[in-house]
Amino acid sequence: MSSSLSFLLLPLSPNPNFNPSNLLFVRSRTPLLLPGPRSSRQDLNLVDAADQASSAAAAAPISPGVREQVYHVLEVRPDGAVSPKSISRRQILKSSGLRLRDLRSVDPSLFLINSSPSLLVREHALLLNFGSLRTIAMADRVFLFDHHHRGASAFLHCLLPRLNAAGAAGYPDMPFEIEVVEAALISCIQRLEQRLMSVEPRVVQLLEMLPNRLTADVLEELRLSKQNLVEFGSRAGALKQMLLDLLEDPVEIRRICIMGRTGCVLRRGEKGSQIVCSVTAEKQIAEEEEEEIELLLENYLQRCESCHGQAERLLDSAREMEDSVAVNLSSRRLQVSRVELLLQVGTFCVAVGALVAGIFGMNLKSYLEELALAFWLTTGGIVVGALAAFFVMYYYLRARRIL
Numbered sequence: 001m002s003s004s005l006s007f008l009l010l011p012l013s014p015n016p017n018f019n020p021s022n023l024l025f026v027r028s029r030t031p032l033l034l035p036g037p038r039s040s041r042q043d044l045n046l047v048d049a050a051d052q053a054s055s056a057a058a059a060a061p062i063s064p065g066v067r068e069q070v071y072h073v074l075e076v077r078p079d080g081a082v083s084p085k086s087i088s089r090r091q092i093l094k095s096s097g098l099r100l101r102d103l104r105s106v107d108p109s110l111f112l113i114n115s116s117p118s119l120l121v122r123e124h125a126l127l128l129n130f131g132s133l134r135t136i137a138m139a140d141r142v143f144l145f146d147h148h149h150r151g152a153s154a155f156l157h158c159l160l161p162r163l164n165a166a167g168a169a170g171y172p173d174m175p176f177e178i179e180v181v182e183a184a185l186i187s188c189i190q191r192l193e194q195r196l197m198s199v200e201p202r203v204v205q206l207l208e209m210l211p212n213r214l215t216a217d218v219l220e221e222l223r224l225s226k227q228n229l230v231e232f233g234s235r236a237g238a239l240k241q242m243l244l245d246l247l248e249d250p251v252e253i254r255r256i257c258i259m260g261r262t263g264c265v266l267r268r269g270e271k272g273s274q275i276v277c278s279v280t281a282e283k284q285i286a287e288e289e290e291e292e293i294e295l296l297l298e299n300y301l302q303r304c305e306s307c308h309g310q311a312e313r314l315l316d317s318a319r320e321m322e323d324s325v326a327v328n329l330s331s332r333r334l335q336v337s338r339v340e341l342l343l344q345v346g347t348f349c350v351a352v353g354a355l356v357a358g359i360f361g362m363n364l365k366s367y368l369e370e371l372a373l374a375f376w377l378t379t380g381g382i383v384v385g386a387l388a389a390f391f392v393m394y395y396y397l398r399a400r401r402i403l
Contacts, residue, residue, distance in 0.1 A: 068088050068089060068090065069088070069089050069109070070086055070087070070088050070089075071086070071087055071088070071089070071092070071108075071143075071145060072084065072085075072086050073085055073086075073087060073143045073144055073145055073147070074143075074144040074147040074152075074156075075141055075142070075143060075144075076141065076142040076144060076156075076159065076160075076163075077140070077141055078140065078141075078163060078176045079163065080160055080163040080164045082156070082160070084147075085143075087143070089103065092136065092143065095138075096122075096124060096125040096136055096138055096143075097122070097123060097124040097125065098122055098124075098125055098127075098136070102120065102122060102127060103127075105118050105120055105127050105129050106127050106128070106129050106134040106135070106136060106145060107134075107145075108134055108145045108146045114129060115131060116129075116238050116242075117129060117130050117131065117188075117238050117239045117242045118242060119181070119242060119246060121252045121255045121256055121259075123255075123259070124138060124139070124259065124260070125137060125138045126138075126177050126180070126181065126256070126259070128180070128181065128184050130151060130184060130187075130188045130239070131151060131188075131235070132146065132149040132150060132151030132152065133149075133151035133152055133154075133155050133184060133187065133188065134146060134152075135155070135180065135184065137176075137177045137180040137181065138177065139175070139176060139177060139259065139260035140176070142159075142176075142180050144156070150191075151187065151188070151191065154187040154190070154191060155183055155184055155187040157187070158183040158184075158186045158187045158190075159179065159180065159183035162179055162182075162183060163179065174289070174292065175259075175260065175289070177256070177259060177260070178256070178289070178292075178293065178296075181256075181296075182296055185296075185297075185300045186300075188239065189239075189300055189303050189304060189307070192232070192235065192236055192239070192304070192307045193303070193307055195232060196232065196307050196310060196311060199225065199228055199229065199232065199314070200310070200314060202221075202225060203225050203229070203314050203317070203318060204314075206218065206221060206222050206225060206318075206321075207317055207318070207321050210222065210321055210324075210325060211324070211328075214325065214328065214329070219325065222318065222321070222322065222325075225318060226315065226318045226319070226322070229311055229314055229315040229318060230315065232311050233308060233311040233312055233315055236304055236307045236308035236311055237308050239304050240301065240304045240305055240308050243297055243300060243301040243304060244301065246297060247294065247297050247298065247301065250273075250290075251266065251273045253290055253293050253294060253297075254266055254273060254274075254275055254286075254290060256289075256293060257275065257286040257287075257289045257290045257293065258275060258277075258286055261277070261282055261286065263277055263278035263279060263282065264276070264277040264278075264282055264283070264286060265277075275287065275290075338403055341397070341402070341403065342394070342403070345390060345393045345394065345397070346390055348389075348393070349386040349387075349389040349390040349393070350386055352385070352386065352389060353382040353383070353385065353386040356378070356381075356382050356385075357378075357382060360378055
């Protein structure tokens with residue numbers, strides 16, 4: 001296809017004093033229409049319109065083009081009501097008063113980097129991360145992430161009966177967020193105890209079986225049991241360390257006690273941070289709750305230490321048995337090596353006798369074949385020489401402690 005080209009002669013400026021040097025040659029495929037000269041009032045109106053447009057664009061929210069993450073959670077109320085809910089990250093931050101960096105500890109999409117147990121205390125919320133259990137506990141609700149996992153299901157089985165019992169009694173025994181923390185600890189400790197009860201009998205059976213039965217299947221099972229004990233010990237140790245850190249920091253426990261209480265704050269003094277409330281009764285209740293929380297954490301710390309200690313003892317026994325098996329196998333390999341060495345010495349002595357027999361077997365005349373006793377003398381000499389060489393080598397190796 002061919003297209004027509006047009007050349008226009010355009011003045012650079014609307015100057016009434018026309019000058020041919022001010023002409024600009026423009027090559028275009030379509031006719032170019034230029035506006036005529038405008039007045040100063042029209043120019044000012046255009047400038048004002050442009051300023052207004054730029055101000056409106058600056059005031060409008062900027063969309064980065066990234067889709068906001070939405071979490072599918074279970075919302076649990078203090079009365080025991082459970083409802084699934086889809087909530088965005090912005091809504092979680094707005095309802096809980098958290099910061100964006102706080103969500104990293106419970107974000108299920110970051111399970112590879114935040115798998116260690118943690119309990120973070122913030123002004124209006126508690127963030128719990130116990131592996132497969134991730135929750136945000138507030139005074140009036142709990143957001144449970146990944147509720148289809150086993151840890152979350154165990155947490156619900158512990159929490160809901162406690163809430164229903166408190167509702168039937170007409171008053172809660174403890175604040176809602178403390179109930180959530182205790183239910184989370186109960187579910188986590190019970191899962192550790194159940195796993196230990198399933199691993200311990202098999203490990204004990206292997207320890208009783210191994211000294212008398214060394215097979216590939218038994219050794220492989222010992223290796224898998226040891227691997228399970230190492231993983232179990234690391235989880236129990238991480239939970240124990242978290243509880244120890246929390247007990248050694250009374251400020252965090254006091255922050256839990258004043259959560260949701262109006263008029264109660266922490267003030268630093270000569271004796272550390274103390275609870276100060278505008279109402280004396282509130283302060284007394286907060287101090288009582290502090291003692292209850294310490295007792296609660298101490299109780300579950302002892303249970304966790306018991307699980308961790310038992311796992312460490314089983315792991316030490318498995319390692320000792322593994323070392324014993326290694327020594328036993330080394331002893332057997334040494335015996336096999338001794339037998340192989342004796343066979344090699346005997347083979348060497350027989351090979352020397354075969355060399356002598358080969359020499360006499362050559363088709364060359366030595367004039368010994370004419371003697372009747374030459375065969376028996378040669379045979380006897382080969383046998384006696386081989387035996388003598390074998391015993392000489394044997395005693396030499398025994399003297400050098402090689403055998």
